[in-house]
Amino acid sequence: MPLFWRIFLLNAVVLIAAAALLLGPVTVSTPVLLTEAAVLTAGLAAMLVANGVLLRLGLAPLQRLTRAMTTTDLLRPGRRPAVGGHGEVAELITTFNTMLDRLEAERATSAARALSAQEAERHRIAQELHDEIGQTLTAVLLELKRVADHATPAVREELHQVQETTRASLDEIRRIARRLRPGVLEELGLTSALKALTTEFTWPTPAVRHHIDADLPPLSRDIELVLYRVAQESLTNVARHAGAHRVDLTLRHAPSGVELRVRDDGRGIDGAAEGAGISGMRERALLIGADLALGPGADRGTEVRLIVPVHHRSR
Incomplete structure (x- = not known):
């Protein structure tokens, strides 16, 4: 049960019990006069309404803080619940905003390190693709050409197909390397x-x-x-x-x-x-x-x- 309703119902029980006592033996007249019952009932209703309004106003900052907690996204920084209320409520909201500032700063720092490491790893992989695999495939193409020059026409045709496949693979590796390291x-x-x-x-x-x-x-x-x-x-x-x-x-x-x-x-x-x-x-x-x-x-x-x-x- 929400905090508002717990406090409200507790106060309501107290007020209803007090009104029941006034309508029972503890009253100014016996039996209860109709005018007295009407006045007490109206007073009880007014107190309940006033109690509900005051509680709603007092707990509104906590409700805003709850909504902020459920919708906060560190990848969309800048949103902060307004500091409202008095005493502990205002202090709680201020503490939450300070915590968000710290978390966003820490996330930005860690993200910068991670992305820097990612770029360095992309650079290393692209370099290895270009220097190691790229050069190896280039050597394979040259060897295939040398073998094809001395092969029979039938075998030469098959070697040319292998050359085209190897050349396409080399182009793909170079394209991947360019995307990794622009x-x-x-x-x-x-x-x-x-x-x-x-x-x-x-x-x-x-x-x-x-x-x-x-x-x-x-x-x-x-x-x-x-x-x-x-x-x-x-x-x-x-x-x-x-x-x-x-x-x-x-x-x-x-x-x-x-x-x-x-x-x-x-x-x-x-x-x-x-x-x-x-x-x-x-x-x-x-x-x-x-x-x-x-x-x-x-x-x-x-x-x-x-x-x-x-x-x-x-x-």
Whole structure:
């Protein structure tokens, strides 16, 4: 039973018992006069109403705190219950807000470490794919060519098929290495990296359009990496789940900062639970103080929007 009703019913029992005593032997007249019964009943009702109103007002801050506790999400920081009430109630809400501040700071720090380690691991794996497996497959291709040059025509044809399969595997490994470590981002910048990224994704009807402003402000390396990874994860989700035929990637200089928007015409999210990919995007957005929003597009499908505030955009 809620605290409000427990206190209210306890007070009601006390008041009803007092009224019953007044209507019984402990009264000013016997038998009870009708006017006395009416006055006592009206007084009892007024006291119950006043008791309920006062309890409701007194416990309202606790109810707001309860709602805040059940809806708090550390990936959506900033929301705090208003400090209300008096004494212990106000102190409890203040303590809860302080705890949220500490948890959000600790989560941001741990997420920064985790994402930094993740990028380092991506770099290591991409380097090994390129240096070890890539070079091995290249050597296999050269050996196949050497063998094919001395083979009979029938065997040469089969070796050519093996060469094509090996070459396709080598291209796939290089593509994976580029996605793990976006070298074009480091060498040519964010604009070229996003343009190259859009060419790596194909749909049944390839129509990946990009719109990138030419007057983007200078961005730090961390911000560029977050923008690239959010765009990459958004396009990956579209390719895997959306069933879209058209995707628009926009990067522009908005009044509120730098805005990245990825919009598709697929089936939409339909209230589906957020997976690890979206949670990762939210954590990356928190690292640079950006605001990430996911929802339905203008017509249908899904829109991912990341806004980097103005005071975070340059360094």
